[in-house]
Amino acid sequence: MNTLKKIGILGGTFDxxxxxxxxxxxxxxxxxxxxxxxxIPSGQPWQKSDTITSAQVRFSLIEAxxxxxxxxxxxxxxxxxxxVDRIEIDRAGPSYAIxxxxxxxxxxxxxxxxxxLMGADSLIGLPSWKSWKDLINQVNIAAASRPHHDLQKExxxxxxxxxxxxxxxxLEVLANQAYGHIYIxxxxxxxxxxxxxxxxxxxxxxxxxxxxxxxAHAFEIITNLGLYQ
Numbered sequence: 023m024n025t026l027k028k029i030g031i032l033g034g035t036f037d038x039x040x041x042x043x044x045x046x047x048x049x050x051x052x053x054x055x056x057x058x059x060x061x062i063p064s065g066q067p068w069q070k071s072d073t074i075t076s077a078q079v080r081f082s083l084i085e086a087x088x089x090x091x092x093x094x095x096x097x098x099x100x101x102x103x104x105x106v107d108r109i110e111i112d113r114a115g116p117s118y119a120i121x122x123x124x125x126x127x128x129x130x131x132x133x134x135x136x137x138x139l140m141g142a143d144s145l146i147g148l149p150s151w152k153s154w155k156d157l158i159n160q161v162n163i164a165a166a167s168r169p170h171h172d173l174q175k176e177x178x179x180x181x182x183x184x185x186x187x188x189x190x191x192x193l194e195v196l197a198n199q200a201y202g203h204i205y206i207x208x209x210x211x212x213x214x215x216x217x218x219x220x221x222x223x224x225x226x227x228x229x230x231x232x233x234x235x236x237x238a239h240a241f242e243i244i245t246n247l248g249l250y251q
Contacts, residue, residue, distance in 0.1 A: 025198045026135040028054055030102070031126065031161070033062040033110070033119065033138075035216065037075050038244060039087040040235050042214035048094055049210045050139050050164055051102040054196060058103045060126075061088055068116035068152075075249065077111045086239035120153040123160040127201075135200050136161040141212065142168045145204075146176045158188065162196045162203045166210045173206065223250040 032047050051059050063080045074080075085106045092104050109125055110117040119138070126136055138161045145165040148154050167173075177185065190196060190205040214235060222231040223244075228251075232241045244250060 026133060026200060027058075027130065028056050028135045028137060028197060029126070029130055030054065030056040030059040030164075031062060031122075031136060031138045032059065033064060033122065035067050035074060036061075036063045036080050036084045036087075037216050038080075038219065038236060038250065039084045039240050040214050040216060040219055041237065042212040042235075044087065044091050044094065044237060045210065045212055046139060046141065046166055047091060048098065048100070049166065049207070050137070051095065051100050052098065053207065053209075054137060054164065054193060056102045056137070058105060061091075061104070061106045062110055062122060063106075064117040065111040065113060066116045068118065079243075079247065079249070081106070081108065081111055083240045083243055086243055087237040089239045090237040118152045120151070120157050120160070123157055127160050132200060135196055135198075137196055138163045140165050142166065142173055142206075145206075146173065146178075146181070149178055149181055155184075158184070158202060158204070161201050162190070162199065162205070164196065164205045164207060166212065167206070167208045168212060220250050 030047070030050055032043065034043065036043065047059055050056065061084050063077065063084050065077050067074065088104055088106050095102060095104065109122055113121065123136065130136065140163065142165055145163065151157065185204055188203050190203040193205065195203050196205055219231070219235055232244070236244065
């Protein structure tokens with residue numbers, strides 16, 4: 023399973039980053055034996071509202087969360103190198119996955135397996151992404167199941183056909199192929215969303231919610247800046 027260098031890509035708004043993000047990263051880093059994991063906060067997420075927290079603050083939050091993630095990797099003896107990347111924040115205009123994938127392909131070359139990590143909800147919505155068919159020609163996709171999302175029922179016919187044609191039956195496919203395959207993992211099920219978390223942070227249960235769902239270093243910044251109140 024070590025034929026190609028394996029680079030995991032976890033993108034998102036991270037407004038705020040939560041334990042679910044870290045669990046997803048940890049699960050796939052261990053499962054796929056990732057050489058590197060890139061956490062990439064979006065600059066101008068085109069599918070989000072204009073009320074999101076500034077890109078620089080979100081970068082600081084995910085950078086802080088990465089400290090807790092690194093400690094988890096150390097404890098679990100996961101050798102994956104973690105990086106927080108400004109590639110989308112520093113790029114002008116809306117943040118599109120295809121642009122990021124093309125840049126990373128140029129950076130790592132044709133002989134690296136670029137593996138885009140996501141939840142089942144993102145996989146279901148993939149046809150709404152810009153140039154989504156081109157994306158699969160640059161990266162592999164590893165998607166984790168999520169509660170309340172039934173892939174068999176919710177996938178569009180076009181997406182279901184893509185999964186039929188390019189679905190990976192085993193992990194070795196992602197290890198040996200640089201792009202073009204989709205792996206569905208049903209061993210991890212995360213029921214957390216940043217939108218719901220922001221709403222909970224506005225309630226009297228703010229501290230309790232935060233201690234259970236937000237990485238400690240990220241919540242310290244949230245508290246110091248008075249975010250999500």
